[in-house]
Amino acid sequence: MEAVCSKKLIKSKSGLRIVVTNDKFRSPFLLCEPQWTPDSESTNCTACKVKFDFVTRRHHCRRCGLIYCGSCCESKMGLPRMCFVDPVRVCNRCAFVTNKESDFFDRQLKTLTSGATFLLDQRLSACPDSVNSLVCKLSQDHRYLVFEGRTADSVSSVELHQVKTLGVARDPDTGTKFF
Numbered sequence: 001m002e003a004v005c006s007k008k009l010i011k012s013k014s015g016l017r018i019v020v021t022n023d024k025f026r027s028p029f030l031l032c033e034p035q036w037t038p039d040s041e042s043t044n045c046t047a048c049k050v051k052f053d054f055v056t057r058r059h060h061c062r063r064c065g066l067i068y069c070g071s072c073c074e075s076k077m078g079l080p081r082m083c084f085v086d087p088v089r090v091c092n093r094c095a096f097v098t099n100k101e102s103d104f105f106d107r108q109l110k111t112l113t114s115g116a117t118f119l120l121d122q123r124l125s126a127c128p129d130s131v132n133s134l135v136c137k138l139s140q141d142h143r144y145l146v147f148e149g150r151t152a153d154s155v156s157s158v159e160l161h162q163v164k165t166l167g168v169a170r171d172p173d174t175g176t177k178f179f
């Protein structure tokens with residue numbers, strides 16, 4: 001199910017980005033680059049309202065595209081959701097959100113793509129007498145939940161956007177559903 005997808009390097013005014021050539025293989029976790037607010041539409045900083053002049057210059061946040069003064073847009077950080085190669089300038093509000101997300105991208109997403117072994121609910125199994133455990137993991141393009149293991153033939157991949165509800169399975173004996 002996991003197709004090989006090629007990537008290309010593109011240069012936008014915000015910096016270099018590595019993106020997939022075919023949108024079909026685009027990770028659902030990615031964000032589009034925002035349109036930059038034109039300089040002429042902003043005489044004051046979006047956050048602190050200081051007036052721009054020759055000394056107080058305009059800076060665009062690469063995540064929201066709005067215009068800020070230097071001190072309200074001073075962080076440079078990695079923005080994996082927009083595929084930037086290098087850290088880019090973001091406003092303080094977007095820096096806060098990006099920081100919160102970085103844990104998901106740095107750690108949890110790797111855990112999801114590595115996968116884990118699950119016991120399959122008997123009611124979901126096509127062959128109740130077989131070993132009902134399989135490895136569930138997120139595909140490399142983050143678009144599918146894929147299943148591997150001896151019983152995997154009876155369970156097809158699930159496209160992530162088709163998953164409607166998620167729960168946490170703590171104990172197989174309780175029969176808690178995990179999706």
Ligand SMILES: [Zn+2]
Nearest residue numbers: 045048069072
């Ligand atoms: Zn400001």
Ligand SMILES: [Zn+2]
Nearest residue numbers: 061064091094
């Ligand atoms: Zn921003």
